[in-house]
Amino acid sequence: MSNPPPPATALPTLPPQKPFDWFDSHGRVLNPAKGHDYLEISMTPTGVNVKQEPVSDLEVPAFSERLVNTPSDATWRLHVLITLFEGWEWEHPYSNATIDALQKHWHIGRSCFNSASHRAMTATFESPNGDLTRKGLRLGSLRTLRATLALSHSPSTRQTFAIVYSTSTYTMNRIFSALLASKEHAYQPHLLPFIYTAQHLQCLEDFFRGLPAGEYYSIMRTLGADSYHEREERPTPPDLTDMPRTLTALTRMTADVASVKETIGQQIELVTKWAEEFPKLEDGKEDVAMRERLRLMGQYCEQVGLDVREMSETIQAMVQMVYAILQQRDNELNRRYAADMRVITAITLVFLPGTFVATLFSASFWNFDPRSGGKMVSSWVWLYFVSTAVLTLVVLAVWRGFAALKQTMGAVKRFWRVRVLRRKEEGDGDEENATAAAEKEKEGKGD
Known part of the structure; x- marks a missing residue:
């Protein structure tokens, strides 16, 4: 049994980009990887054959076309383009030329490369070339697996084309180790x-x-x-x-x-x-x-x-x-x-x-000094009671006035709110009447 494919070479840190420099004319976020790995599993007269080779992003268009046009004696074939890249999960690790080639030769659906494709974790697609015999699906995962799979299958030629890209080396090793362990069943497009x-x-x-x-x-x-039945009698x-x-x-x-x-x-x-x-x-x-x-x-x-x-x-x-x-x-x-x-x-x-x-x-209104022979109560004592009574009345008046003012303001707001609603209803009624009159006038002209 062949060994699992090694991960792609780590990419260098990309230079700083201006805002939206990675968006192409279709709104896709592109972060092209420098290299990919191509894996092919096929059934030849000698048995199940596994082939793997590195492919640069610039070589993918011609490489994908050559795979389709080159005759083969294989009974069935599975083609997988593996991409391990550094970046965000919602980025596409392909250039525009690579995307166009994958759509044209491998029949990978357009929906797999648009800006909203990462939100659709499970989707099917048709061949972008109008080949109704081909069937395709796309599976994605941003939170856990952090990998995306897009696959198209042709029942007539028994060829399956797939792209898998991820930012996790661990995920890619797990997927393709399991694939190579089950290579005899790779004729099934759902494997x-x-x-x-x-x-x-x-x-x-x-x-x-x-x-x-x-x-x-x-x-x-x-x-x-x-x-409930086993709770403490006096819980802390x-x-x-x-x-x-x-x-x-x-x-x-x-x-x-x-x-x-x-x-x-x-x-x-x-x-x-x-x-x-x-x-x-x-x-x-x-x-x-x-x-x-x-x-x-x-x-x-x-x-x-x-x-x-x-x-x-x-x-x-x-x-x-x-x-x-x-x-x-x-x-x-x-x-x-x-x-x-x-x-x-x-x-x-x-x-x-x-x-x-x-x-x-x-207070000085009272004189309780026993040595004083004058009055014990000042003649101005009335001023104390008058001032106290006046101030008490003023405080009570202000309190009552403030409460009444608050009620009045609430009543005024309610009044204007009701009036505005009535005017709006009357305006809507006038518009309906005008519309009905216009329709009757048109019917009369038609007659």
Whole structure:
């Protein structure tokens, strides 16, 4: 068995670009790789043959045309252009000339190279040259596998053309190690998509296991939500300082897992459909094991979805519980503050009469000096009561006036709002009447 293809040579750091310099006239983000690897698996009279050779980006147009036009005695052939590049996952590692050649000679659909293709993780396409006998599919993954596969197959010539590009050496080695280990079955056009989907599902499993289950169950036990019948009689008050942030992070991570699960579910469904369309391609044999594996993969994916949904609903319940506990604590603090205010009010009421009397009789209106033979009450004592009464009335008048002004302003706003709505309705009615009149006038002219 041949060794897996070595990764492409690491690319040097690209020079700084001006904004949007990598966008071509079709809105594609291009970051052409300097080199690619070509892998061919074919069935010749001598058996399964594996060939691999490096190809520069400048050589791809002529190379792809030569592969199509060169006659071969192979019963079936699988052609794969492998690209490992440095850059972002949403960039296309091909030049415009390479893209045009892949569309023309390998019948890779135009949708695989447009700016929105990275958002469609699972899609089918037709030959850009109008060959209705060819079938194509595209599988993508930006979050986990970080690889993209586009493939076209011709049932008449039994040739399959595929491009695979990624920024992860680990991903590429896993995919093509599995492909070379199953090279005898490469006549099936769904073999490479099957391997891609299986590796994507493995990433989902790793992603799901990477969820911080320890924090999840720790919060559940702290809140006493893990088991109602086994909860402590006097549970320790939970520390809610960092729980909202942790639960928010868990919600985000479960949403990511759910999104990846939906993508993989679509890919499994598409690959299963392809396996049903091409059931017998080699001496009438059906690859029952592959379709059984696809069925098990679909069931596992659904189970992950159920687990994620359960965790997500539990997290939402715990979030509500945390906020309910916080609200309960706030209410308890408010009750304590209210009790303290009642105590302060009671103490104030006890000392307020004495304070008033002391303030009143300490004024200069009174003369309690026993050595004084004059009046004990000043003739200006009335000024104290008049001033107090006037100031009290002014404060009450301002308070009542402010409340009345606030009510008046609210009534005025409501009045103008109703008036504007009525005018709008009347205007709409006039337009409808004018339209109806115009239509009647046209009908009258027609008659």
